[in-house]
Amino acid sequence: MPPRSDSRTESLIREWLFRFGVNFQRDVAPCVPLWLETFGEMDYDVLLPLFQRAMRSCKFFPTVADILAPLDLAEDSRGENEWQNVLEYCRRFVNRDLGMAGKPNLPPDVDHAARAAGGLYYLESCSTGDLQWAKKRFIEDLARQRKTGDITGFLPCSELRGMLEAAASRFALPKAAAPARRMEHDEAFPRPLLRNVERAASFAATIRRGESRWAASLKTDTTPALGSQKPRDGYAETKPT
Numbered sequence: 001m002p003p004r005s006d007s008r009t010e011s012l013i014r015e016w017l018f019r020f021g022v023n024f025q026r027d028v029a030p031c032v033p034l035w036l037e038t039f040g041e042m043d044y045d046v047l048l049p050l051f052q053r054a055m056r057s058c059k060f061f062p063t064v065a066d067i068l069a070p071l072d073l074a075e076d077s078r079g080e081n082e083w084q085n086v087l088e089y090c091r092r093f094v095n096r097d098l099g100m101a102g103k104p105n106l107p108p109d110v111d112h113a114a115r116a117a118g119g120l121y122y123l124e125s126c127s128t129g130d131l132q133w134a135k136k137r138f139i140e141d142l143a144r145q146r147k148t149g150d151i152t153g154f155l156p157c158s159e160l161r162g163m164l165e166a167a168a169s170r171f172a173l174p175k176a177a178a179p180a181r182r183m184e185h186d187e188a189f190p191r192p193l194l195r196n197v198e199r200a201a202s203f204a205a206t207i208r209r210g211e212s213r214w215a216a217s218l219k220t221d222t223t224p225a226l227g228s229q230k231p232r233d234g235y236a237e238t239k240p241t
Helices: 007-024 029-039 044-057 064-093 108-116 120-125 128-148 159-171 191-219
Strands: none
Touching (some): 007 029, 064 120
């Protein structure tokens, strides 16, 4: 089923198809559905110069590719230039951490194509492999806008966005409680209690130091064992019988 087109564009297609048929002595009836499907969504002011050029340059009945060739060539060149400009814009102005406040605005058609490619933040950080597919989506969207004259992407947001934002606040999760502030010693304990704690800690440290010294003295004690002492003078050593 051919796409819906406005009456001016459809009349233009039928008119120039008839002209090509007369010029090249061709039955154009079988071509009507294909031409309406291919050119039906294109803008009148874009399509007219293409038909005029094809009439001047084609030596045979033009195919769809013959008619679109100049447009495709121009769009490929322009699309490549715009793509490189967008990448440079991302390198200069796009930073996920710093945001984009105060940065220059992109032209509406380029901005729409960038969003179709994934968005500026995506283009700034995606891998090289993903970037080639993003480029394809960017150029296709830019070319579609030029061919169809589609300006829906340039229109301001509808009232629905405001309605959604107003309703979203009612269903939003409660904000997380702020972490408790760390209290200093002066705020956590009364001063007299703090002094008592400090004294107790100092006393415990003194006890530990004393215990350590006592244990060290036991290891270095040179007192002979009880069975190894010599008998005092005047007493004879007696052996058990």
